[in-house]
Amino acid sequence: MPLAELALENLRCIQRAELVLAPGINLIRGPNASGKTSLLEGIYLLGRGRSFRTRNPERLIRHGEEVLQAMGRTSWPTNQRIRVKMARHQPTSGEIAGVPAGSLAQLAQAFPVQVIEPGIHKLIEEASPRRRRWLDWAVFHVEPNFIDSWQRYARAVRQRNAALRTAPDTARVWDGELVRHGDAITSARLRLLESLKPYWADTVRRLADLPVDLRYAPGWNQDLSLEESLTESWVRDRHRGLSHSGPHRADVQVRIDGHTARDILSRGQQKLVATAMVLAQLKMLGERMALVPTLLLDDPAAELDAEKLARFVEQVKSLHCQLVLTSLNPEEGSFGPPDRTFHVEQRRVQPV
Ligand SMILES: Nc1ncnc2c1ncn2[C@@H]1O[C@H](COP(=O)(O)OP(=O)(O)OP(=O)(O)O)[C@@H](O)[C@H]1O
Ligand SMILES: [Mg+2]
Structure with a gap:
């Protein structure tokens, strides 16, 4: 169930972003603190109703704003719209195909997503x-x-x-x-x-x-x-x-x-x-x-030596799932040539 479209409002440093994603490999590149990991958090939110970086929803809402929204549309086999909303001092709410989700756990079925990020050793x-x-x-x-x-x-x-x-x-x-x-x-x-x-x-x-x-x-x-x-x-x-x-x-x-x-x-x-x-x-x-979930890879090369990285790449490639990966390196191509590349700079996301 790849994610075909993503729209974010007031998520961390990102005021607004709209992305049309490929079902294959999507690369998000940009300098430090440009908002790469924040974009992955927005995608993760759609399938989990929470962040992988913090348990505190307030931290995700852009400073000075009251409400954060993540909206997405999955494609084949189910073309479904998902919306997750976080407001200060209120419980996070989700909506699947226009219907309020009784529990955030339902998001997992609407959009299966997993992440591998620098904090994964905490598992x-x-x-x-x-x-x-x-x-x-x-x-x-x-x-x-x-x-x-x-x-x-x-x-x-x-x-x-x-x-x-x-x-x-x-x-x-x-x-x-x-x-x-x-x-x-x-x-x-x-x-x-x-x-x-x-x-x-x-x-x-x-x-x-x-x-x-x-x-x-x-x-x-x-x-x-x-x-x-x-x-x-x-x-x-x-x-x-x-x-x-x-x-x-x-x-x-x-x-x-x-x-x-x-x-x-x-x-x-x-x-x-x-x-x-x-x-x-x-x-x-x-x-x-x-079931082929979307896999988010935040800075996948961090802390792995060349041999381990090669093993990791081989395992990931064998899954044939939608990938959204971030990199500081504009030429990143370890997982194959990206089908779509986005450049993030000064909190703006541009397709390349
Ligand atoms: N609630 C918030 N409101 C506004 N800005 C925030 C908020 N939370 C975090 N930020 C800022 O968002 C910026 C982007 O952070 P993010 O972690 O997405 O960057 P990144 O591109 O992944 O950086 P790196 O390459 O260092 O991993 C940071 O400068 C951070 O201080
Ligand atoms: Mg980051």
């Missing part, structure tokens, strides 16, 4: 939320019912936590919902990791050549069922006013020879392993679901 280095998002994004595409379970589960956890703080004696009425949807989420995630296995093994070998395992930790004591674990952690839940057990605390442990990857890998290796996690998903979605 290895940081705590579990990034890895859960990584996993869930793929599950959303493979299992259509997942969004529903996930939303119901998230609501039940919110209600239970609210009750723990205000009327703890009533909090356990949510346990049934938590267990029903929590078990559905856990099974769906496990199925996904199982089908990812061959793609993961192949990609991480080709890219990083390291024996890295991905293992799902469900978010509670594995010797107990979720139901039993809710009972076990009840005293602690009540004491802290927080639900401690369930798939909202799950992780995908990245391990190498029995060690946690973040403890022993170099920054460059973390970057390669995280990149392999993203590319393995894209390969799997392409082969199993005939």
Whole structure:
């Protein structure tokens, strides 16, 4: 589902930009601080409802402005208009084909997009939320019912936590919902990791050549069922006013020879392993679901030596997906000659 058109208003330094994109390779070039990464953030916003650089939507809105808008149109097989709006002190809203999205998660299905950017090593280095998002994004595409379970589960956890703080004696009425949807989420995630296995093994070998395992930790004591674990952690839940057990605390442990990857890998290796996690998903979605997401590459050569970069380029090329890449180098052509080139300078975007 390539993105055919993009229009942005008041996103970081960009007051206004309109781009007609090619389904193949799109290059965005320009000097430092011209707005290249901001353009990628605008594209990402359409499929994710958030940025890959910050959790705080306010940071994306152009200084002195109140509202940011990103608008896009996807092409084949579904020609669909998507709009994402962020206003100060308001929740982000999305609209797909003119209809308000009930949840931002729906954007993922309307426009599948992934990014590989200089901060990608955080997928290895940081705590579990990034890895859960990584996993869930793929599950959303493979299992259509997942969004529903996930939303119901998230609501039940919110209600239970609210009750723990205000009327703890009533909090356990949510346990049934938590267990029903929590078990559905856990099974769906496990199925996904199982089908990812061959793609993961192949990609991480080709890219990083390291024996890295991905293992799902469900978010509670594995010797107990979720139901039993809710009972076990009840005293602690009540004491802290927080639900401690369930798939909202799950992780995908990245391990190498029995060690946690973040403890022993170099920054460059973390970057390669995280990149392999993203590319393995894209390969799997392409082969199993005939789904070809758009891939954003922000400064792809950063921190990779020539040999690793060549491996990376080969893997990316094999995906045959729409690429939008940024570069400081006006002659950038590692992924093949660009079908379309845009030059960004002083916050203006011009096709070349
Ligand atoms: N909310 C905002 N309002 C206005 N300008 C902003 C806002 N947030 C960031 N900027 C500015 O936007 C500019 C462009 O940033 P961006 O990261 O997109 O540049 P870039 O072309 O990717 O640079 P680099 O080559 O260094 O990666 C920066 O000068 C930054 O200070
Ligand atoms: Mg940048």
